[in-house]
Amino acid sequence: MKKGTEELMFVFSLILISLVLTLAFITFSVAGRGKIEEKVSAISGNEININLLNYLRTKDENNNTLSEIIVYSYYKKDYKNAVLMLENLIKKFHDREKCSIYYINAVSVKNNEKLFEVTSLGKANDAPRISTFMLIPTFDSQDNIKINYVEGCKNE
Amino acid sequence: MNKKGIFMPTLALATMFLLTYAFFVFIVKDPSLSYYLNLGNNQISLTTAFKDAEAQLFYNELAVKYSLYRAQEEFSNNGGVNVICNGRWIFNDEKCNPDLEENFKLILKERLKEYNLELSELKIEDNKIKVKLNNLNYYYNFANFKYKYDVKQEFNYDSAVNFNKLNKIKNELNNCLKTGSKINACTNENNVKIGNIIYFAIENNKNILISSSKEFKKIEVKFNADENSLGAVKF
Numbered sequence: 001m002k003k004g005t006e007e008l009m010f011v012f013s014l015i016l017i018s019l020v021l022t023l024a025f026i027t028f029s030v031a032g033r034g035k036i037e038e039k040v041s042a043i044s045g046n047e048i049n050i051n052l053l054n055y056l057r058t059k060d061e062n063n064n065t066l067s068e069i070i071v072y073s074y075y076k077k078d079y080k081n082a083v084l085m086l087e088n089l090i091k092k093f094h095d096r097e098k099c100s101i102y103y104i105n106a107v108s109v110k111n112n113e114k115l116f117e118v119t120s121l122g123k124a125n126d127a128p129r130i131s132t133f134m135l136i137p138t139f140d141s142q143d144n145i146k147i148n149y150v151e152g153c154k155n156e
Numbered sequence: 157m158n159k160k161g162i163f164m165p166t167l168a169l170a171t172m173f174l175l176t177y178a179f180f181v182f183i184v185k186d187p188s189l190s191y192y193l194n195l196g197n198n199q200i201s202l203t204t205a206f207k208d209a210e211a212q213l214f215y216n217e218l219a220v221k222y223s224l225y226r227a228q229e230e231f232s233n234n235g236g237v238n239v240i241c242n243g244r245w246i247f248n249d250e251k252c253n254p255d256l257e258e259n260f261k262l263i264l265k266e267r268l269k270e271y272n273l274e275l276s277e278l279k280i281e282d283n284k285i286k287v288k289l290n291n292l293n294y295y296y297n298f299a300n301f302k303y304k305y306d307v308k309q310e311f312n313y314d315s316a317v318n319f320n321k322l323n324k325i326k327n328e329l330n331n332c333l334k335t336g337s338k339i340n341a342c343t344n345e346n347n348v349k350i351g352n353i354i355y356f357a358i359e360n361n362k363n364i365l366i367s368s369s370k371e372f373k374k375i376e377v378k379f380n381a382d383e384n385s386l387g388a389v390k391f
Contacts, residue, residue, distance in 0.1 A: 017170055024174050049207050053214055067218060068365075075370035134211060137219040139226060139367045141270040 049132035052104075052149045055089050056134060067136045070106060070115075074138065074145060079106075079116040086118050096120075101127055101152025109135070110143040127152035198301040205294040209307045212292055216273060220287050220311050223267035225364050228316045228375060230267075231260050235379030236322060243379045245326075247333050247387040254326050254379070256319060276309075283315045283360065316375050318360035321345070325356065333386045355380045 056067040064072075066085055073082040086104065094102060105117035131150040138145060235243025236259060241252035257280050264287070265275045277288035289309035296303050325345050332342035339354050340347070348355045356379055363372040 014166075017166060021170060021174075024177070049211065053210055056214065067214075068221075071218075071222075072365065072370075135215055137215060137222055137271060139222050141219070141272075 046130050046153075048130050048149060048151055049134065051093075052132055052134050052147065054093075055086065056136070056147065058085075058089055060085060070136060070145060070147075071138050074108070074115060082106075083116050083118060090118065099127070099151045099153035101125065101129070101150075103148075103150040105148050107146045107148065108143065109146050110140070115145065125152065127154050198296075198298065201296050201298075202303060202305075205296065205303070205305050209292055209294060209305065213307060213309065216271075216289060216309055217311055219271040219273060220268065220289070221313065222365075222367075223264060223271065223273070224285060224287070224313055225316075226367050227260065227264040227267045228364060229367060230263050231317060232375040232377045234259075234263075236260075236377055237379070245329065245379055245381045246385065247330060249387075254322075256322055256326065260317070280315065280319050283318060283320050285313050285315045287311045287313070314362055316360055316362045316364040317377055318358050321358050321360075322377060325358070329381060329386060339381060339383050339386070349383075352383045353380050354383060 056070075057065055059065050060069065066082065066089070069085060070079075070082045073079045090102065090104075101120050103117065103119045106115040107113065108115060129150055129152050131148065133149065134147045136145040136147065233239075235241070235245070236254050236256050237243065237245060238251045238259070244252055245254045246252040247254070257278070260280070261275070261278050264278065268275050268289075273289055275287065276290050277286075279286040279288075287310070289311075291309060292307040294303075294305040294307075325343055328343040328345075329339065331337075332339055335342075340349070345356060345358075357376045359374050359376045361374065363374055365371070366373050366375070
């Protein structure tokens, strides 16, 4: 092989290696980028169960808490007073601007029977829902009342 | 090395580098693994522990309340002594001795057990009942963040049983036994005497929810004593 051809081959070889390396880097970078995800985000908490607890702990004029009224209503099969008190509390303390959607219901754990519900009026929206529940004991330790609470709140 | 000679080592090095890189990307660093870093995990764990504790405390507080209702009802129905005594107070007797606080404690312990709660301490003072359960404990130990959260479980309630009055009558009857006096000479408490048996009914001015009728009512502790055998018969 002539000297001129050898040098030409050498240059071509270097170009070829550079091309292969560049191609490999691009391939791996693209392939990796699709599969390896790095994400840093902050978790946000919610106060929904503290709100529910506060509702259930609120006392009426006879010094009975809402939870006790619910238990008493459960035995009497008349939830009028419990619902009325809950609606009044929501009217006074619930942030309707931020959380226009709310839904509270009470279920007997033993019978899986729905006892009552209090819910927001109006159309459902796309606000993300957060939920919690609280158990209220009764005289029968096996027969708890479960209070489910769902809120739909706008993200801030 | 001439210019042609450099070609093979460069190719070998490049191939090795490529293979190593490929091995790292596809084998060592799992391509399916996503890397997430959430800020606030520790803080959320802390507030979650607080919320869990509050929910548990709320449940236990009510469970204690309903256990107390039932215990007071049962205690009253038994006349402050063991159910087998039919409300008869017999001093220094193994089963019918009116050891009021202890008898009440035994009943309450049983009622609490139904809710999987264990009584740690019971104090009855001035018609107020103080119930203490074991503390609730929450732990978190992660990297450079750890906490231990202990929640005291102490509950105070007004007693529907008039322990003050019952203890006063108990002391008066006990003195009667020691002095050998007639019961009516020892106590001013209202009673009904039928034959040798003297009946008492002690009420406290406090309504509680009765488990059987599910009505709010005052409860009465009804007990009796035999004037001729106030104490246990000794053989």
